[in-house]
Amino acid sequence: MTVARCRAAWVLPIAGPPIAGGVVSVESGVITAVGAFDGGPVEDLGNVAVLPGLVNAHTHLELSWLRGRIAPSRSMPAWAASLIALRRTTSPDPSEPIAQAIVEARRSGTCLVGDVTNTFATYEPLIDSELSAAIFRELVGFSSPDPEEVVAAVAGEIADLMPIAWLRLLIAPHAPYSVSPALLQAIARWGAGKPFSIHLGESAQEVEFLREGTGEWRALLETLGAWNPAWAVPACGPVEYLDRLGIVDDRLLAVHGVHFADAELARLAAAGATVVTCPRSNRWTGAGVPPVERFYASGVRVAVGTDSLASVEDLNLFAELAEVRRLAGGVAAARILESATLAGASALGFVSELGSLEPGKRAELLAVRLPAGVADVEEYLLSGEVDAGDLTWLRESITRERQP
Numbered sequence: 001m002t003v004a005r006c007r008a009a010w011v012l013p014i015a016g017p018p019i020a021g022g023v024v025s026v027e028s029g030v031i032t033a034v035g036a037f038d039g040g041p042v043e044d045l046g047n048v049a050v051l052p053g054l055v056n057a058h059t060h061l062e063l064s065w066l067r068g069r070i071a072p073s074r075s076m077p078a079w080a081a082s083l084i085a086l087r088r089t090t091s092p093d094p095s096e097p098i099a100q101a102i103v104e105a106r107r108s109g110t111c112l113v114g115d116v117t118n119t120f121a122t123y124e125p126l127i128d129s130e131l132s133a134a135i136f137r138e139l140v141g142f143s144s145p146d147p148e149e150v151v152a153a154v155a156g157e158i159a160d161l162m163p164i165a166w167l168r169l170l171i172a173p174h175a176p177y178s179v180s181p182a183l184l185q186a187i188a189r190w191g192a193g194k195p196f197s198i199h200l201g202e203s204a205q206e207v208e209f210l211r212e213g214t215g216e217w218r219a220l221l222e223t224l225g226a227w228n229p230a231w232a233v234p235a236c237g238p239v240e241y242l243d244r245l246g247i248v249d250d251r252l253l254a255v256h257g258v259h260f261a262d263a264e265l266a267r268l269a270a271a272g273a274t275v276v277t278c279p280r281s282n283r284w285t286g287a288g289v290p291p292v293e294r295f296y297a298s299g300v301r302v303a304v305g306t307d308s309l310a311s312v313e314d315l316n317l318f319a320e321l322a323e324v325r326r327l328a329g330g331v332a333a334a335r336i337l338e339s340a341t342l343a344g345a346s347a348l349g350f351v352s353e354l355g356s357l358e359p360g361k362r363a364e365l366l367a368v369r370l371p372a373g374v375a376d377v378e379e380y381l382l383s384g385e386v387d388a389g390d391l392t393w394l395r396e397s398i399t400r401e402r403q404p
Ligand SMILES: [Zn+2]
Pocket: 058, 059, 060, 116, 199, 255, 307, 308
């Protein structure tokens, strides 16, 4: 459906409070006005809520073929070892499940993903899709002899890919226990001023590794032949570790943060960094229950991700939001919705285009059918009762022309 000016039971600009009977105007794929109805011709959409497309700030689409193949675990390193073993059985990651996952994400209301890839296997499927993406080419290497060369090689791969306006290519380290300090810094230098995503504070074993240099992650590195005996144990928490390396700033996406202390959250908040919470994945991998209430209480920017289909049932952000709501009963619904829209778009570098309904932004408008008698539309969107059948994209993405 193409819409020039529509009226809905509720319009949720996210940048401001919900508007009962609000109107959104669109021209050439761009929002031109959002506000209360003040007369004039309008298409009445009826009992729906119109909101910006959702932002899944952390996923790994290339792992979609692993859906349901790795059982939930009590130990995240054990879970990761299973993932590594299974992944070694197939290369490259099969593309058909990637395409299916993209379709599923779009049907469940997502317009933008922060997608982590080891191979760029997701690049072609994303070109062919309606999703926008920050694509993080993820590096692993705890004992790389020449980090600058590793980064330069990947930068060369990026330069060889066809530039696409709605796909942004970045480099990201996997985690503090799998990437050496020199490689972390080399990636940060390459990406100065760009979003910098890293799995951080995810497992208790990561905290042990950084504080003591021991534990299951150390054992896994040794098993994989990746341990570096010259590594100096930092004897601090994950946020301080990154801070000492000079990479805690407003470009940082600290993904998971299940084991962050209050002081670490305060440091991230002061830096303008973002915590990306993926609570359903954390339960599946054995990482634990993220302290979502504390995330919000700290004032840090909070975005939401599903993580990959290897550790979550689906890529439906409405389902993830229901879990966030369950874990953070005292947080205002508006803040949680902002996490799944504006906060994610900001962290991924798309805030001038997506994440809220404001003039000048792309018209990625999602209509959610409401049942009769909904008293609190924001709370309803977090209820877990929204399913893909209730969703309609009011206007498909703006015309996508390949850049020269
Ligand atoms: Zn991840």
